Amino acid sequence: xxxxxxxxxxxxxxxxxxQKRMVLxxxxxxxxxxxxxxxxxxxxxxxxxxAKTIVGLLRPAEGTITVxxxxxxxxxxxxxxxxxxxxxxxxxNQFVGVTVKDDIAFGMxxxxxxxxxxxQKIAFYAEKVGMADYLDKEPSALSGGQKQRIAIAGILAMxxxxxxxxxxxxxxxxxxxxxxxxxxxxxxxxxxxxLMITHDIEEALMADRLVVLKDGAVFADDTxxxxxxxxxxxxxxxxxxxxxxxxxxxxxxxxxxxxxxxTTLWRFGxxx
Amino acid sequence: MxxxxxxQYVPGKGFFYRLDPRTKIIAVxxxxxxxxxxxxxxxxxxALLVTLFLMILGRISIGRVAKGLRPLFVLLVFTxxxxxxxxxxxxxxxxxxxxxxxxxxxxxxxxxxxxxLLARFKKFKGxxxxxxxxxxxxxxxxxxxxxxxxxxxxxxxxxxxxxxxIFVVVRLLIVISLSTVLTLTxxxxxxxxxxxxxxxxxxxxxxxxxxxxxxxxISLRYIPTILDEANKIMLAQASRGADFNEGKLVEKVKQIVxxxxxxxxxxxxxxxxxxxxxxSRNFVPGKPRTRxxxxxxxxxxxxxxxxxxxxxxxxxxxxxxx
Ligand SMILES: Nc1ncnc2c1ncn2[C@@H]1O[C@H](COP(=O)(O)OP(=O)(O)OP(=O)(O)O)[C@@H](O)[C@H]1O
Ligand SMILES: [Mg+2]
Numbered sequence: 001x002x003x004x005x006x007x008x009x010x011x012x013x014x015x016x017x018x019q020k021r022m023v024l025x026x027x028x029x030x031x032x033x034x035x036x037x038x039x040x041x042x043x044x045x046x047x048x049x050x051a052k053t054i055v056g057l058l059r060p061a062e063g064t065i066t067v068x069x070x071x072x073x074x075x076x077x078x079x080x081x082x083x084x085x086x087x088x089x090x091x092x093n094q095f096v097g098v099t100v101k102d103d104i105a106f107g108m109x110x111x112x113x114x115x116x117x118x119x120q121k122i123a124f125y126a127e128k129v130g131m132a133d134y135l136d137k138e139p140s141a142l143s144g145g146q147k148q149r150i151a152i153a154g155i156l157a158m159x160x161x162x163x164x165x166x167x168x169x170x171x172x173x174x175x176x177x178x179x180x181x182x183x184x185x186x187x188x189x190x191x192x193x194x195l196m197i198t199h200d201i202e203e204a205l206m207a208d209r210l211v212v213l214k215d216g217a218v219f220a221d222d223t224x225x226x227x228x229x230x231x232x233x234x235x236x237x238x239x240x241x242x243x244x245x246x247x248x249x250x251x252x253x254x255x256x257x258x259x260x261x262x263t264t265l266w267r268f269g270x271x272x
Numbered sequence: 273m274x275x276x277x278x279x280q281y282v283p284g285k286g287f288f289y290r291l292d293p294r295t296k297i298i299a300v301x302x303x304x305x306x307x308x309x310x311x312x313x314x315x316x317x318x319a320l321l322v323t324l325f326l327m328i329l330g331r332i333s334i335g336r337v338a339k340g341l342r343p344l345f346v347l348l349v350f351t352x353x354x355x356x357x358x359x360x361x362x363x364x365x366x367x368x369x370x371x372x373x374x375x376x377x378x379x380x381x382x383x384x385x386x387x388x389l390l391a392r393f394k395k396f397k398g399x400x401x402x403x404x405x406x407x408x409x410x411x412x413x414x415x416x417x418x419x420x421x422x423x424x425x426x427x428x429x430x431x432x433x434x435x436x437x438i439f440v441v442v443r444l445l446i447v448i449s450l451s452t453v454l455t456l457t458x459x460x461x462x463x464x465x466x467x468x469x470x471x472x473x474x475x476x477x478x479x480x481x482x483x484x485x486x487x488x489x490i491s492l493r494y495i496p497t498i499l500d501e502a503n504k505i506m507l508a509q510a511s512r513g514a515d516f517n518e519g520k521l522v523e524k525v526k527q528i529v530x531x532x533x534x535x536x537x538x539x540x541x542x543x544x545x546x547x548x549x550x551x552s553r554n555f556v557p558g559k560p561r562t563r564x565x566x567x568x569x570x571x572x573x574x575x576x577x578x579x580x581x582x583x584x585x586x587x588x589x590x591x592x593x594x
Contacts, residue, residue: 057548078554086552093545096553098461098493101564107553109561118564140496158553 005066007033007162007193008054008084013063015046015053023049025217027063033161036194038204041213042238047197048089050213051164054195055086068161082111085160087168091147092139100126100142100150101135107158118157125153128183130176145171152180162193169203181206201242212237228269245269281459286331287572288457293466295573299580300454306587307446313435315590316442323446332453340452341445345398348441355437362431370412373421383407464488465565480558490546498539505534 008031015024023046031037041047052058054065056077065072067080085107088094097103104122113121126132129149139147148171155163169177185206188194198204205224212220212227214237220227227234231249234241241249248265288296310316327334341348387404391397413427455463468485475481509530 052548055552057552078556081552081554088545088549088552090545092497093542094549095493096490096546096550098489102461102489105564106550106555109563110554110556110559112560112562115562115564115566118562122564138496139493140500154553 005069006030007035007068008195009064009066010054011064011066013050013053013065014061015049015058016061017049022061023216024053024060025215027213027216027218029211029218029221031162031193031195033068033193034188034191035209036188036207037196037209037211038207039195039197039211039213040199040201040204040237040239041219045213046216047213048166049216051086051166051195051197054164055081055084081160083160084162084164085155085158086164087148087151087155087166089166089168089170091144091151091171094151095139095147098138099135100131100137100139103139103150104154104157107154111158121157122153125157128156129153129180143171145173145176148172149176149180156187161191162195164195164197166197167199168196170199177203201240205242212239214238228266242269282336282456284331284457286457288330288332288453290570290572291457291576292567292569292573293458293462294469294567295569295576296454296458297463297466297470299576300450302580302584303450304447306584307443307450309587309591310443311591313439313442316439316446320442320446323449327449327453330453330457332456336456337449337452340456341448344444344448348444349401351444352437352441355440356429356433359433359436360428360430361433362435364428364430365434366427366429368413368427370425370427371415371417371421372412372423372425373415373417374419376411376415377422379411379415380408383411460492461489462565462567464492465563465567469567482561483557494542497542498535501538502531502535505531 008029010027010029013024013027013029014022016022027050029037039047039050049058053060054067054072056065056072056074059074065080068083070076070079070083072080095103096106101122104125105118108118108121122135123132126135129152131146131149131153134142134146134150142150148168152165152168169180172180181203184192184194194207196203196207204210208223210220210222210224210227211218219237220233228241228245231241231245240246244265246269248269251261251265307316307319310319324334327337383404387400387407390400393400409427417424458466464485467488468481471479471481471484509527515527
């Protein structure tokens with residue numbers, strides 16, 4: 001029997017930290033190879049928890065996770081992590097190396113990448129995240145945003161098929177964020193699968209699909225265009241529309257809408 | 273707080289910087305042992321001169337090394353005094369009658385107060401201490417014996433005391449200088465990696481030197497972060513009215529507890545996150561990994577090894593010869 005699986009298949013996933021309260025409730029999610037998914041949701045909706053279960057750092061109470069045909073378990077966690085990398089929310093707590101260079105190298109060292117190749121990749125990815133001049137710096141000499149960039153470089157260098165970004169660009173200034181997003185876009189075009197957790201709705205618009213979590217359950221899973229036609233649903237999940245769309249709906253409510261303005265605002269707001 | 277650097281590493285160039293950390297560690301250990309094998313004041317003095325010469329050759333600033341000695345100043349003074357006052361062998365060099373009486377005690381009290389008042393001139397700390405010490409000596413020895421006298425005794429110094437105290441101090445100076453040269457010229461990362469490599473044979477005994485080195489380097493990496501954190505918590509609590517400098521002992525203990533509890537909680541959370549980050553980047557304890565720094569043995573290492581062997585052999589020969 002041949003089953004056609006997506007790259008990442010999450011079926012009926014539930015998770016609880018302390019038995020009392022379910023943090024993830026019957027989550028179903030499928031991500032195709034090469035797809036870009038944005039995950040949105042209020043604080044405490046379970047986004048980071050979902051990300052950690054995908055790479056096997058938390059063991060689900062119920063449900064299965066399959067990555068590229070491998071069903072996640074304690075035995076297969078290592079193989080899954082060779083396919084899925086994750087950049088965490090807090091840049092301070094994921095800096096393992098004594099210097100920037102050591103930190104970018106850490107994942108590659110674990111994968112037994114030869115030294116020459118590592119040095120080459122360190123230089124390449126440090127350049128990509130704009131940290132080429134900081135290779136010998138210690139983490140205490142870096143800002144939060146700079147540490148985030150190093151974390152991103154370290155994961156990029158591991159060349160996984162999929163990367164989960166857990167609010168990984170939250171501390172970057174607008175210019176470097178745009179540059180980095182442009183680079184991630186290029187990687188996406190080259191085939192990288194992306195799951196991007198974010199509170200920034202404009203950033204989420206770069207994704208193919210939006211997944212909205214609310215209180216640990218999947219509240220919506222659709223394209224931006226479809227979702228934005230139900231603004232009340234957005235409010236229900238404690239989210240905010242892109243500002244152009246907010247203006248669109250305000251004007252519509254006021255009955256003050258001319259057709260060209262409407263299309264422009266809509267196009268602008270939904271990123272199309 | 274941002275710029276705390278762990279270890280004393282000072283970036284630079286020169287002979288010692290080019291050495292493999294393993295060579296440096298082994299050489300320092302062997303040279304220290306060699307120094308402890310030496311028996312005469314002449315031998316250790318020559319060893320001190322050689323050490324100084326090597327530091328100049330390696331373009332290491334003597335001032336830097338001297339700075340490294342500063343925290344051990346008390347130890348040096350203590351060792352010196354211990355030997356010079358308590359050793360009673362050989363010819364008697366000095367016998368100074370001392371009077372401990374009311375007036376001399378009062379005078380000592382006065383100069384002690386003066387000394388403590390001047391203590392804020394941190395630069396002259398050592399000099400002031402020596403001045404105070406000679407002052408105390410002079411007062412007990414030369415103040416006319418007037419008023420009530422509590423005790424009269426002879427302050428004696430013997431030949432062997434002088435010799436041994438100088439010998440011990442010089443030997444200590446060499447040992448400290450050697451280890452300072454090591455930490456001054458080797459990055460903490462290289463040092464741990466050198467240690468790791470040297471401890472590798474212990475694997476047979478069940479000690480995993482790779483993980484051991486990783487633990488050390490992660491601790492090194494997080495010390496500044498945690499100090500930074502302590503600072504932040506202190507500021508946060510000060511902004512809510514806590515005062516870490518004043519108050520009675522009970523208050524102080526309370527404040528320290530109020531500092532430690534959040535620090536522990538944060539540290540636990542941090543280590544959990546860090547373990548997650550390491551695991552998600554495919555770290556598996558005990559599994560072989562490649563390294564970006566690899567250690568290589570070069571010509572400078574050979575020269576150092578030969579030098580160390582000669583010195584070590586020399587020290588043994590000197591010890592064994594009658
Ligand atoms: N280690 C933990 N132990 C117990 N409960 C936890 C733990 N981590 C998270 N939680 C709880 O699980 C819920 C989901 O947390 P999670 O971190 O997944 O939320 P999130 O969607 O990532 O939020 P944010 O937007 O703030 O990052 C929260 O209610 C939180 O209190
Ligand atoms: Mg989160």
